[in-house]
Amino acid sequence: MVKKSVVLSIVGAVVLTIGVIMAAMSILNTDSADLKADDPAAMETSQEDVSSELEVPEKGDEGASTSDVPQRPDCPPGPVAGVELPCLGGEEAGDEATDEGISLVNIWAWWCEPCREELPYLEEISQSHPEWNVVGVHADANAGNGAAFLNDLGVDMPSYQDESNLFAGTLGLPGVIPITLLVVDGEVQEQFIQPFKSAEEIETSVTEALA
Structure with a gap:
């Protein structure tokens, strides 16, 4: 009976630990998303990264209408x-x-x-x-x-x-x-x-x- 109680206690502790870790990760992800939404600098950096990959045509190369x-x-x-x-x-x-x-x-x-x-x-x-x-x-x-x-x-x-x-x-x-x-x-x-x-x-x- 003692061994069985010990095993159950260990299993319970492991399950509880996993639950705490998952909850913490969920909170961190939510905070990170909110930070990006609220931080204009982060949004600007993201837009700059995208625009740098685009090939912008030069104006004036084609004949005017x-x-x-x-x-x-x-x-x-x-x-x-x-x-x-x-x-x-x-x-x-x-x-x-x-x-x-x-x-x-x-x-x-x-x-x-x-x-x-x-x-x-x-x-x-x-x-x-x-x-x-x-x-x-x-x-x-x-x-x-x-x-x-x-x-x-x-x-x-x-x-x-x-x-x-x-x-x-x-x-x-x-x-x-x-x-x-x-x-x-x-x-x-x-x-x-x-x-x-x-x-x-x-x-x-x-x-x-x-x-």
Whole structure:
């Protein structure tokens, strides 16, 4: 009887100990959950861990929709050196097509620093030589940035939009910008693969090429 009582006492003690341990673990888990809910720092850390695993796409890589493109002057009717392109920030308007007579076509992009210096000179040429069609071709998918770039420079020269390198690819132009083309009646007569440093330099180069 003594041995049986001892065994029962031991079993009871073990059961009681297990119950106490389980109760303590339950209390600890509840407190931990409450702490996370009440601690903003813990929640912020959790959000940071999640966001660091996400790949956030960069803005501005894709072309802007038509509604996002700032208003620009209308373009002469195309094509441009035989290539059909949409007008950047405007429509095609006017009676004289780009491929009629003498045209200067400048290939540029909104991120091009030499273009920033050269484009105002082309604007001067368009004012001093109204007999020449002076137009641009924006060689980048982001039409919104291109139109804003010209507006910031105060350049009213019409420009076409080329988001897929169609113009340079069709004409077999080198993969550099800026490039200025002298186009006569739709045919490329001269390529100026350099940034011009003044309006006078443009005028002299074109006059010599036409001679």
